Amino acid sequence: MEFAVGGMGPGGWAGAFRLASRRRRAARVAAAVVAGVAAVGGATYYWTQQADSDDDENGSKLDLSEVEINAELGGGGQLALVRSQRQREQVTALLSGSPEGRASLRRRSLAPARSQRLAKSASMARPPSMAALQHPTDASSSKTSVKVDRRFFTTLYRFVRIIIPSARSHEFLVTLGIAATLVARTRLDIWVSDNAGDIVKAIVARDRPAFIRRCIRDISLMMFPMSFVNNVLKLLISLLRVQSRKRLTAYFHEQYLSDQIFFKATNLDSRIQNIDQLLTQDVERFSTTLVNLYSNVTKPLLDVILFSSRLARSLGIKGPVVMIGYFLITSAILRKLQPPFGKLTADEQRLEGDFRLCHSRLITHAEEIAFYGGGLREKIFINGTFDRLLRHLHKVFVARFRIGLLDSILVKYLATIVGYCVVSMPIFFSSGFIRALFQPAFVREVQRSGKAADATDAAMVAEMYTRNSRLLISLSAAIGRLILSGKELTRLAGYTARVSELDAVLADLRKSEADVAPSLLSGQRRAAQEDVELRALMTPGRLVDNVDFVRFENVNIISPDRTLLVKGLTVDAPPGTNVLITGPNGSGKSSLFRVLCGLWPLYGGTLYRPPNDRMFYVPQRPYLALGSLREQVIYPLTTRDMRERGLRDDDLQQLLEQVHLGELSKRRNGWDNVCDWADVLSGGEKQRLAMARLFFHRPQYAVLDECTSAVSLDVEGFLYERARELGITLLTVSHRPSLWRFHEKVLRFDGHSGWSFSDIRPDDIPQVPGANGELVSA
Numbered sequence: 001m002e003f004a005v006g007g008m009g010p011g012g013w014a015g016a017f018r019l020a021s022r023r024r025r026a027a028r029v030a031a032a033v034v035a036g037v038a039a040v041g042g043a044t045y046y047w048t049q050q051a052d053s054d055d056d057e058n059g060s061k062l063d064l065s066e067v068e069i070n071a072e073l074g075g076g077g078q079l080a081l082v083r084s085q086r087q088r089e090q091v092t093a094l095l096s097g098s099p100e101g102r103a104s105l106r107r108r109s110l111a112p113a114r115s116q117r118l119a120k121s122a123s124m125a126r127p128p129s130m131a132a133l134q135h136p137t138d139a140s141s142s143k144t145s146v147k148v149d150r151r152f153f154t155t156l157y158r159f160v161r162i163i164i165p166s167a168r169s170h171e172f173l174v175t176l177g178i179a180a181t182l183v184a185r186t187r188l189d190i191w192v193s194d195n196a197g198d199i200v201k202a203i204v205a206r207d208r209p210a211f212i213r214r215c216i217r218d219i220s221l222m223m224f225p226m227s228f229v230n231n232v233l234k235l236l237i238s239l240l241r242v243q244s245r246k247r248l249t250a251y252f253h254e255q256y257l258s259d260q261i262f263f264k265a266t267n268l269d270s271r272i273q274n275i276d277q278l279l280t281q282d283v284e285r286f287s288t289t290l291v292n293l294y295s296n297v298t299k300p301l302l303d304v305i306l307f308s309s310r311l312a313r314s315l316g317i318k319g320p321v322v323m324i325g326y327f328l329i330t331s332a333i334l335r336k337l338q339p340p341f342g343k344l345t346a347d348e349q350r351l352e353g354d355f356r357l358c359h360s361r362l363i364t365h366a367e368e369i370a371f372y373g374g375g376l377r378e379k380i381f382i383n384g385t386f387d388r389l390l391r392h393l394h395k396v397f398v399a400r401f402r403i404g405l406l407d408s409i410l411v412k413y414l415a416t417i418v419g420y421c422v423v424s425m426p427i428f429f430s431s432g433f434i435r436a437l438f439q440p441a442f443v444r445e446v447q448r449s450g451k452a453a454d455a456t457d458a459a460m461v462a463e464m465y466t467r468n469s470r471l472l473i474s475l476s477a478a479i480g481r482l483i484l485s486g487k488e489l490t491r492l493a494g495y496t497a498r499v500s501e502l503d504a505v506l507a508d509l510r511k512s513e514a515d516v517a518p519s520l521l522s523g524q525r526r527a528a529q530e531d532v533e534l535r536a537l538m539t540p541g542r543l544v545d546n547v548d549f550v551r552f553e554n555v556n557i558i559s560p561d562r563t564l565l566v567k568g569l570t571v572d573a574p575p576g577t578n579v580l581i582t583g584p585n586g587s588g589k590s591s592l593f594r595v596l597c598g599l600w601p602l603y604g605g606t607l608y609r610p611p612n613d614r615m616f617y618v619p620q621r622p623y624l625a626l627g628s629l630r631e632q633v634i635y636p637l638t639t640r641d642m643r644e645r646g647l648r649d650d651d652l653q654q655l656l657e658q659v660h661l662g663e664l665s666k667r668r669n670g671w672d673n674v675c676d677w678a679d680v681l682s683g684g685e686k687q688r689l690a691m692a693r694l695f696f697h698r699p700q701y702a703v704l705d706e707c708t709s710a711v712s713l714d715v716e717g718f719l720y721e722r723a724r725e726l727g728i729t730l731l732t733v734s735h736r737p738s739l740w741r742f743h744e745k746v747l748r749f750d751g752h753s754g755w756s757f758s759d760i761r762p763d764d765i766p767q768v769p770g771a772n773g774e775l776v777s778a
């Protein structure tokens with residue numbers, strides 16, 4: 001919990017009480033001292049977290065080292081959670097907008113995620129004009145709600161529509177099938193209760209033929225349909241789970257894997273850190289929980305209706321009413337005391353994702369890390385992430401344990417006592433108010449059974465007691481399950497929040513082709529003046545992608561964190577004119593290609609370029625796909641595509657020879673051999689293979705981004721000559737002077753958003769060391 005700090009004044013006290021009254025655990029805050037108050041006029045409230053308190057608004061533990069400027073608290077004020085005096089000073093400085101405040105906050109050694117949250121929070125503290133510079137539909141700026149509220153049901157409905165698109169869909173039929181099977185199962189349960197009553201009655205009355213009839217014949221007959229119904233139910237539920245997952249995964253894959261959204265989601269947008277986990281584990285858990293909830297709610301609902309009507313016949317309507325009334329009160333109590341399981345579930349998934357991400361990063365960069373001897377550092381980092389997950393899980397378990405204790409007492413044991421009382425009322429109380437309530441129905445039941453109306457008949461009492469108690473136990477269990485599925489509902493809310501976050505980000509990325517995604521990197525924290533200027537440069541550009549030349553006209557290159565890299569670029573690269581791009585590190589050379597290939601948004605003027613299928617990109621670290629050697633050369637085509645083009649492995653062999661890799665197919669056991677090519681090839685071999693891929697595709701334009709940096713000079717020259725022979729126009733980024741002679745124009749970036757574009761004259765060609773060390777013209 002928090003207490004206020006700062007100067008004294010009535011506004012702060014009001015804020016303290018307002019905050020306290022919004023929290024159920026406010027009683028504990030009583031221990032916390034409201035120490036300060038903000039200015040009454042400005043009404044800015046600063047709150048500091050008390051070291052021994054543990055809950056934020058949603059009941060989750062706050063990291064005490066965390067600085068968080070949370071949200072607006074009405075009247076233009078902000079709520080800040082700070083702990084130490086130093087943090088308080090920093091937040092105060094930040095909120096007052098002083099440059100020192102921003103600088104000191106930047107210097108803080110916060111973990112990246114926290115820096116991002118801080119930056120996000122800070123942006124909320126800025127004036128509206130600056131905040132508006134954020135992404136227009138910035139879903140991340142508000143924490144995703146993880147409550148069972150209207151918004152949750154609306155979102156859930158949308159996903160259900162994806163899973164069950166129409167009444168004629170397979171999934172709808174399965175859903176109906178489950179409902180029908182559940183009805184059948186409830187009817188069979190009632191039959192079991194009735195039959196149990198009859199068996200007990202036969203035993204008490206020593207009626208052997210009746211016992212044989214009820215126990216042996218009837219159960220032997222009914223066991224087949226009962227077993228069938230139970231297993232059909234399981235089968236249908238599993239089917240629906242798989243189908244739901246299939247539909248949702250197809251829906252997300254459609255969005256994620258088209259229009260290079262997968263690149264934008266991971267490179268241009270920092271809202272989702274572990275998208276792989278969302279697409280795999282979270283979607284699966286969402287589907288499973290949803291389907292489980294459907295069966296866990298439908299069955300008890302049916303049970304409640306059918307068992308109640310059956311019980312009402314023997315105990316009168318008051319029996320089930322007493323039980324249902326008891327459970328309604330119980331569920332209200334449990335609801336009040338239940339921890340925010342939805343939020344806890346969403347947090348758990350996020351932490352699981354972080355942990356997984358650490359491991360996949362380790363696998364991806366294993367070699368580099370091993371060379372650096374970074375094992376210990378990685379171990380500390382991975383263990384730290386795992387510890388965070390464990391701490392969270394521990395918190396969840398404790399929360400479950402606490403509420404589980406209450407659940408068991410209220411839903412199981414006290415409910416049993418109430419149930420037994422209801423069943424035995426007509427037997428023990430034969431006069432007075434209780435009799436008036438229960439006895440008539442009981443007597444009616446006895447009379448209806450055709451026996452003498454003697455309610456004290458032992459066999460009759462035993463039969464009715466057994467049947468009714470079984471029915472009551474089933475009714476209690478059904479209502480209990482309904483109550484407990486409330487918990488499942490909050491868990492579903494957690495998964496829904498995760499999945500809908502993914503949906504929102506993908507939808508934003510699809511929508512905002514020409515807009516920078518709301519990256520929360522620290523670089524976006526700029527002065528207001530700079531932001532306004534930048535905003536003017538960020539007008540969407542025009543793309544003409546059906547011409548056979550490349551031309552940039554007054555284009556601005558702006559990074560996702562809103563840094564202006566190149567301003568007003570105008571460059572003409574007609575076919576046959578190779579352009580070399582140079583400049584300091586980080587000046588925007590590769591970014592030019594990102595804009596050219598449509599990975600980054602186009603701002604400012606107009607970009608003319610051929611369609612994608614006539615351009616090809618060769619990066620410094622070529623991507624080697626899973627598959628055979630053949631598939632590396634022809635990537636992203638398939639073997640079938642290759643055959644359709646009338647090409648054979650011999651043609652590929654020629655290409656490998658052109659890049660001086662002729663031995664590779666033999667060395668690696670032929671064209672069909674599948675292995676992890678990224679691991680088995682050296683850096684230079686990978687780059688040469690990538691050049692063979694370029695020659696295979698033979699595009700009109702090739703974008704070469706330091707793609708021969710690991711290739712020896714002689715082979716590199718040969719590769720560029722070959723590209724020329726094939727009529728491929730090159731746009732090359734390289735720091736190697738040896739490559740100047742293969743180009744006609746040079747584009748120079750100065751690293752301060754300036755640029756120049758000129759012809760390469762023979763005198764311009766830099767001198768490079770020759771074979772004997774002397775300087776010769778490149």
Ligand SMILES: Nc1ncnc2c1ncn2[C@@H]1O[C@H](COP(=O)(O)OP(=O)(O)OP(=O)(O)O)[C@@H](O)[C@H]1O
Pocket residue numbers: 267268521559560561565583584585586587588589590591592
């Ligand atoms: N996804 C991204 N989000 C934010 N900033 C980025 C992103 N990718 C690149 N940048 C930034 O954009 C700037 C330009 O990057 P770019 O890769 O174009 O540099 P470069 O000129 O090719 O450098 P080098 O010669 O080192 O390869 C760098 O400061 C980099 O940090």
